[in-house]
Amino acid sequence: MDEQWIQSVGIDVGTSTTKMIVSRLRLGRMSSTFSLPRYQIVERQLLYASAVHSTPLLGFDEIDAEGIGEILRREYETAQISLSSIKSGAVIITGETASKKNAQHIVHLLAERSGDFVVATAGADLEGVLAGKGAGAEKRSQTLQGTIVNVDIGGGTANAAYFARGRAIATVTFHVGGRLIRLDPQGVVQYVSPNISQWLSAKGLRIQTGQAIGFEQIKDIAEHMARSMLDYLTGKERQVSGLLVLGPHLRDAFPVDELTVSGGVGQLMTAGPVNSIADVSRYGDFGPLLGYVLQQEREKGAYPVRWLDPEQTVRATVIGAGMQSTEISGSTVHIKPELLPIKNIPILKLELTSEQLTDPEQLRKEVASVYGMGERLFEKTAGIPFALAISGIGYCSYALLQTIAQELADQYRQTFTESKTMVVICETDMAKALGQALALRCKGAPEIICIDQVRVEYGDYIDLGEPISGTIIPVVVKTLAFDERP
């Protein structure tokens, strides 16, 4: 088999808008007929992109889950896509939205209404990375000597992802978005997000609900917000601007060479001048103004970065989620097809050192310690407590394989007595051999799923899709703690 198509869906439920796309991904054989099989996604086609819908809300801070479900139902109908044909994809519940109390409810509902595919309930970090991929920043970074940052600015948050040489190297999220300040056509402030109050006071800016605000005054706030975000992104100043950061701060000062702005606000950058309260408030919030002041910053060129046009603006995240979230495991694996798909498995890492690999006693201790951590961190379950991600092995001889398999199997069966399935992810191409070695020892108690050539880190969750043509496993790695990566 040389190629195979799978359908993938992306859904982005944001603070202000909701959209979905359907794409198809072509899996192609990327190995010679004389080597072990290896498949990769060789082509991604956008089949259908929905309209940009306003996210249905119940009051100010609750998403209308049923309303979302209804939108999706209609879109699937228009797209003429059957849910059963969707094999992969990701759902993004945007930063501010996700923190709202009914996020869990929405996720469940989406899983039911969008097909039995791999669902990613993303955090802001993954969202930033996917938006960066959708906006073309990742691809651009492959040819760039230096770093490119894409910031996707929506209604509630701005998700930034830094890319260098084709790899995402950091993410950061801001309380920067169009709907953080809402106002009526007369300029009366309807809502100010409490998330920016600290920053506002540090900047000496005043704005209150019920206040009738002048154009110059709201423009001043928008300019400060845009500059604070740019200060932080470029590393110019991070004390005050840091007050806008949601979640972990950037660990290092990255020299930034290029910048793209995507998201709804990114789209508004090219929507023309905003010169009056009427222009500002045309969507009931200050988003158009935020876009305009960013465009002015771009034209001014005061920041030492090259501004580029993103490949996608308002749909960057959903395109990233639908087309760029899926990876393919190595194709020599050990699986039981009837056990797949499996979803939302947290990662437990076993990083082996050369000392542990050469000394069985040290290996035993390390496995015990990592399993111990797994026991403390994750609930005991009759299912899959975690996916054990093994790295550091390099070349693995048969003798070493036996030693590792013995330790992994024995201790697992002692420690996780109830678990019916053991999931192992190897960094290097050894899943079939290790899976076989484990299975010969465990004899079905537990069952073994062993895949390889997927990179995961602490804090990631992983979804494994149904196998395609027997052994090709679609994988979605959900990165929740991106900034913690070395």
Added chain:
Amino acid sequence: MEQQLDFLVDKVVAELQKKLGEMGQTAPAGTQKTEVPATPQMEAAQKATSPTVREQLALPVEPERTAHVPNPKWQEGLNELLDSTPARIGVWRTGVRPLTKTMLQLRRDHAAAVDAVYGEVSQALLDEFSMFTVETQYDNTENYLKRPDMGRILNEEGVRLLQERCQKKPQVQIVVSDGLSASAVDANLRDVLPSLTDSLKSYGLSCGTPFFVKGGRVASMDHIGELLQPEVLVLLIGERPGLVTAHSMSAYMCYRPRKGMVESERTVISNIHRQGTSPIEAGAHIGTILSKMLEQKASGVKLVL
């Protein structure tokens, strides 16, 4: 849950600090130091008398590849290039000729390749797997190289030995041969063969009497097939040595091998060595291929994998 997350974060931070410490303060974020690959040693002599696991797993340090371009336009970029290919790049020059070190390295690797052709497989290794040896009509290495036809036919003694000592009509017949690289067998057999045997066990397949063919060519499978009539046969054979490695092995597989088989009727997994196709993974996968051959009663281009 909150506590668990904190714990996780602490663990991550600790790991990170450890790593950053190792990398040194100047290492830029996002670049990763290449780790020295863990490559457990396999000394044939040691293994024969049940060594400790520690000895088996000893780690030789491989020479690091470094670029010699004195003032590259982009130093980091140079490392990225070197990491992306085993090709001998970034080697620099004196005038239009290579540096002495580079030239000698090439000669050294060529010497290893030539030795692999003229070398012999370790008897201790064959004993370890209880393999007896048969020879083809090759006679000597020079003749082996000039007369591939002679490496395709077992000599009379070999025919007699097979008939005497081998199980007839086995489900799976495993054959090992030096081919063009004896050291490929020395380097990989201990990893490929047991992994293959485990795989056959997993599939519930039974195996005939394995043996070693000295001076064998790929098509010796046909003659052996005529003699033993296995359902499927796998030949693990040393490949023509290259300079990146002189220890590369191929697995040729065939459903009901017999005289007059053509290349397209054989299924091949090649490039099996430490830096190429993982020997243990290859062993496991060969088992899968053989079971599919038995299922589909076909091999080569007709086999659907």
Added chain:
Amino acid sequence: MNTKTTVLGQTYQFRDLKEVFAKANEDKSGDQLAGIAAADSRERVAAKQVLADLTLADIRNNPMLPPEEDEVSRVIEAGINEKIYNEIKNWSVAELREYILSHNAGDSEIKRISRGLSSEMIAATAKLMSNLDLITAAAKIRNITHCNTAIGQQGVLAARVQPNHPSDNVQGIKAALYEGLSYGIGDAVIGINPVIDTADSVKDILTMTKDVMNKFDIPTQNCVLAHVSTQMRAIRQGAPADLIFQSLAGSEKGNNAFGIDVALLDEADELMRKEGTSYGPNFWYFETGQGSELSSEAHFGIDQLTMEARCYGLARKYNPFIVNTVVGFIGPEYLYDSRQVIRAGLEDHYMGKLHGLPMGCDVCYTNHMKVDQNDMDNLGILLSAAGVNFVIGVAMADDVMLNYQSTSFHDIAAFREVLGLRPAPAFEKWLEKMGIMENGKLTSNAGDPTIFM
């Protein structure tokens, strides 16, 4: 047709033309393997003596592989200019050899006479030539071709950069490509032998090489040396291929073993005319090599030198941009040692040139041959002196995918420097623009691949 002679008191009667042709060859392990080689030096010289007196008409009238039975023979027959042939058909092979080597025969005279010659007649002259004869004759002939750029001019030694990677990793290919370009290598073609035989992979590599060419404005051509049908699929999917490649054999049966025939080559030719990205008019890249017909048992008892000449007869039909013999790749059962490889390299180059082909050579060996890098130095210099159109450039001569050794970037720079040869003119201008070369010499930037990053 006289097939009888006496040498040193011994009389030899040869059965037929095949036997004369085979035994007139210099010693080759492949002819021995086929069981058709001369038993000793005396028999060899007897065969040469018989061959020298045969006329060109004898060769044409006694086909070793009749056109009715083989399409390559038909292509060769169809290519002969009858008028020119009639002028020379009564020449003996000896006379033809002497004419080619004479001062009367310059580049254009040889080109004219070439059109009246069959591949077998050309092979016959090679059998009567010493190594220096082969060099002297070939050095007179300049076959200039043009794809995106022209190569083959007097004083030019071009090179294919061959940045192969063991798993077709596009970044890895690019890395070795940058290294090659930084040594001034790549004017003939950026040509990659792929591991993966899918149209996707071929397209990826073609696209990457084309991107690099566009980004740096490199005056050259790209090619991925997959099977012709895979390249055709990739091209139909929009892959940017300047050249289309195929390995050729000297008989229909041999070509069938490669999975090709004349109809398929014609189809590919048509496709390139319609959908190729290059300027042309030459857009084929062929590779050949002595022994390939025997290895697929498609030699019909004909010696490997003659079969090789027949490959050129087939190649000639398609006006290729480049052709090279992969002289030492096939192994010791066909060419055992350095002496045989060097001889074959010179023969192939001469025969290709005499066919009017833009002849290059992959000066190479495998590790089970009695050859080493010093022998490649020798053959490289000899061919450069003979005016070879191009040679192959591999990082430090070590091809990490095909597992054999060719000539290195350094070697080609040295051939140029020692013999005062230059890269193709357009490419040299580009090298100067990039600061890699000045007045035909490498600058201090040369050898730094990161100048392309």
